[in-house]
Amino acid sequence: MNFNLYNISKKGFIFAKYEITENSKLLFTVKRKGLFRSSYIFYDSYGHEAMTLNHVFKFFKTNFNLFRDGQLLARIKSTSGIFKNNFDVETDDLTYQVGGSFAMKEFTINNGMEDVARVSRKSMSRDKRYGIAVDTEEDQELILGIAFAMEAIRIMRRQRSA
Numbered sequence: 001m002n003f004n005l006y007n008i009s010k011k012g013f014i015f016a017k018y019e020i021t022e023n024s025k026l027l028f029t030v031k032r033k034g035l036f037r038s039s040y041i042f043y044d045s046y047g048h049e050a051m052t053l054n055h056v057f058k059f060f061k062t063n064f065n066l067f068r069d070g071q072l073l074a075r076i077k078s079t080s081g082i083f084k085n086n087f088d089v090e091t092d093d094l095t096y097q098v099g100g101s102f103a104m105k106e107f108t109i110n111n112g113m114e115d116v117a118r119v120s121r122k123s124m125s126r127d128k129r130y131g132i133a134v135d136t137e138e139d140q141e142l143i144l145g146i147a148f149a150m151e152a153i154r155i156m157r158r159q160r161s162a
Contacts, residue, residue, distance in 0.1 A: 001114075002136045006144060008151065009129040018151070020144055030148060038156060040148065051145055053152060062153050066145045073142060076149045085153075089146055098146060104154045109146060117143045119150060 007021050018030040026045050033039040038055030051073070056063040064076040075090045076098075085100035085107075096116070100107040109117040116138045121130040134143045 003133040004136055004140060006132040006134065006147075007129050008132065008148065018148065020148070028144070038152065040152060042145070042148075051141060053145060053149055055152070055156070062156065064149045064152065066142070066149065068141060068145075073145065076146065078153075085150075087150075091142065096146065098150065100150065104150065107147070107150050109143060111138070117147065119147045 004022060006027070009019050009021070011017050011019060016032070019026055020028040020030065020042075028042045028044060028050060029047075030040050030042050033041050033052075040053045041049055042051035042053070044050045050068065052067045054065045054067070056065055062078045065072060066074040066076065073091065074096075077088050077090070079086045079088055085104050087098040087100075089096040089098060089109075094111055097110045097112070098107055099110070105121045107119040108115050109119070116135040118133045119130070120132075132144065132147045134140055
C-alpha cells in the first residue's frame, strides 16, 4: 500500500487560516467563513473555492457536511462514546469510520475493510503543523476534508470549554 503525505499548518492568530501542503507545495488554503460561524472554505492553489465544510447543528452532537463543487460529498457524524472521539463519514459509495484518541491528537480513517489514512497532531505544538498519510487509492480531497473536519471539531470543543 502506498501513501501520499500531507501537512496541515496553522497561520495567523485572530484571523487564522490553514494551509494544506504536499511536499511543501500548497494544495489548499482553508479559511473560516465569517467571524463566528463554524463553516470553512477550502481554496485551491489558484484561489478558487474547491470545498466547503459546514457545521450542522444537532443537540449534543458534532456533525458536518462536506461539499465539493456545490454537491454533498460526505456527512460527518459523531458516534456515541464518553471517552472516544469516533465518527462515521457517509458518502454515496462508502461509510468510513474515524477513530480518534481522547485528546484528539491521532486519528485513523477506515473504509470498512482497512485503514486508508492516519492523522497525527503530535508535532502541532511547536511549529503548528501536523501530518496526514493517505492511501493513494483513496479520494485525496475527501480524506483531507475529513482530516480537517477533525481539526474544526477540536477548535469548536476548545471554544466551548473556554
